[in-house]
Amino acid sequence: MRPLALPALVLLTGLLACGCALTAKKVPTPAAQITSEDLAQLPKPPDERYFLILFGSHDLLRRPQYTHTWATLVRMRASDAGPCGTVTPGCIDPALDVHTISWLPTKGTIDPRNYTVEPGRNYELHETLRLVYDTKQSVAVWGPYEVWHGFAHRFLVQKQFLDTGSVGYQCVDTRGEAARLGNGCDCIHAVTDMDPIYPRWRYPLAVYGKPATANLTRRFMHSPIWIDPKTTHDWLLSRLGLGAYPLQKRKYIGKSEEHTDGAPADLDSRSLPVPVVPPKQKEPTPKTAPGIENKKPIDPVKKP
Numbered sequence: 001m002r003p004l005a006l007p008a009l010v011l012l013t014g015l016l017a018c019g020c021a022l023t024a025k026k027v028p029t030p031a032a033q034i035t036s037e038d039l040a041q042l043p044k045p046p047d048e049r050y051f052l053i054l055f056g057s058h059d060l061l062r063r064p065q066y067t068h069t070w071a072t073l074v075r076m077r078a079s080d081a082g083p084c085g086t087v088t089p090g091c092i093d094p095a096l097d098v099h100t101i102s103w104l105p106t107k108g109t110i111d112p113r114n115y116t117v118e119p120g121r122n123y124e125l126h127e128t129l130r131l132v133y134d135t136k137q138s139v140a141v142w143g144p145y146e147v148w149h150g151f152a153h154r155f156l157v158q159k160q161f162l163d164t165g166s167v168g169y170q171c172v173d174t175r176g177e178a179a180r181l182g183n184g185c186d187c188i189h190a191v192t193d194m195d196p197i198y199p200r201w202r203y204p205l206a207v208y209g210k211p212a213t214a215n216l217t218r219r220f221m222h223s224p225i226w227i228d229p230k231t232t233h234d235w236l237l238s239r240l241g242l243g244a245y246p247l248q249k250r251k252y253i254g255k256s257e258e259h260t261d262g263a264p265a266d267l268d269s270r271s272l273p274v275p276v277v278p279p280k281q282k283e284p285t286p287k288t289a290p291g292i293e294n295k296k297p298i299d300p301v302k303k304p
Contacts, residue, residue, distance in 0.1 A: 024174040024200055025182030027167050031158035031194035039150030049078045050152040051144040051236055054220075055128075056213025057137040064112040064171065066135050067209035069188045069216065070102035072125050073155045074144065074236060083235040089244030090126060096239060101159050102128040103190030105169045115176025117184030120169025122162055129245055140210045140248040142217045144236045148259040151225040154267070158194040174205055188212050195219070195267050214250070221256040223267045229256035 026032075051074040059066035075097035087093050104110070106119040108131065123131065132139060161167070170176065170184035178184035185193060192203045198219065207215050221229060232251075237243070 024179035026200055027182050027185050027189070027193050029158055029161045029167075029193050031154050031161060032196045034154055034157065035196070036150070039153060042150060042153055044149045047078045048075060048149070049081055050075055050147050050149060051233055052147045052151070052155070052220075053141060053143040053145075053236075053240075054213050054217050055139060055141050056210035057132045057139040058209030059135065059137045062209050064208060065110040066132075066137055067212075068102070068104070068128070068132055068137070069191065069209070069212045070100060070123075070128055071155075071191050071216075072098060072100045072240075073147075073152055073159075074098055074240070075152065081233075084239055087239050087241055087243075089241055091241045092125070093239040093241075096236075098125060098240065099156060099159050100125045100128065101155070101162065101191050103162060103169060103185065103187045104128075104131070110171050112171045115170065115172065115178075117168035117170045117177045117181075119165075120162075120167070120184070122159065125240065129242075133245065138248060139245065140213065140250045141237075141242075142213065142250050142252055144233045145229055146227040146231070146233060147225050148227060151267070154194055158191075162190060172205060174200065188216070192216060192219075197267060217252050218254060220267070221252055221254060224257040224259045225267065226256060226258055229258055 053072045053074070055068075055070050055072070057068045076095060080095050084093060084095070092098055100122060102123040102125070103120055104123055106121050129139065168178075168184040169186070170178040171186050173179060173184055173186045173189055186205070188203055188205065188208065189200055192198070192200070195202075202219070203212070203215065229252075234249075237247070
């Protein structure tokens with residue numbers, strides 16, 4: 001074999017994979033149709049704060065069927081923020097309103113060689129952790145970081161869309177049925193499809209497991225959705241009952257954009273120039289997507 005044959009083969013393989021991602025049809029989620037102008041019109045609910053936690057996992061060999069990326073949004077009363085007594089490991093403090101996008105096959109096992117869409121669902125936070133630890137995966141966590149209420153709205157619209165059953169699961173969604181029809185996604189794109197700017201090829205499936213979550217964290221950090229992004233609110237981990245798990249705490253080091261009231265803010269306010277597919281004409285955001293505006297106020301819970 002000539003010296004350049006192997007590098008050329010590797011390059012060709014990478015280009016083919018990128019091409020699949022470029023032509024793959026993205027799931028038409030209403031969360032990606034929301035603009036920062038739409039979010040700026042949402043009144044901030046009084047006495048509420050929002051926190052985002054990003055998780056990534058894989059087994060020792062980082063086999064695709066034993067990897068996962070997911071995200072949890074926590075809504076709580078501002079007056080309840082901070083450490084709070086003793087929380088039973090594996091249980092969530094009832095004062096917290098917790099929403100997790102953890103997109104997996106309904107059957108609970110992943111087949112990377114299946115290029116057809118199958119039923120999928122969101123798994124709850126502790127349900128996800130039990131599943132990945134049962135398959136000998138290690139878990140890394142970024143955050144908790146505080147986010148502004150506009151991003152929380154986009155996140156909740158995305159989760160509500162997934163929960164309607166309008167989209168299925170496919171491990172490699174840049175090929176096969178999901179790529180042709182835009183009716184399925186994997187765990188990574190279940191979170192990133194809410195991104196109105198970056199197409200799927202900016203979240204390549206060649207990066208999966210913990211590296212995929214690191215890439216997702218980096219992308220989000222480049223948008224002004226954060227409140228004091230250098231600070232992690234570790235007290236929230238214990239209140240979520242996560243002290244029972246051997247989580248690997250990761251610290252993001254790099255550029256971050258802080259939210260400023262009155263300034264363009266959210267995922268469509270990118271700070272780094274990137275090639276972008278020309279945007280399609282915006283469709284009205286479905287009124288059925290509740291987000292945060294229709295949620296009931298959080299009732300006070302007495303601290304133990």
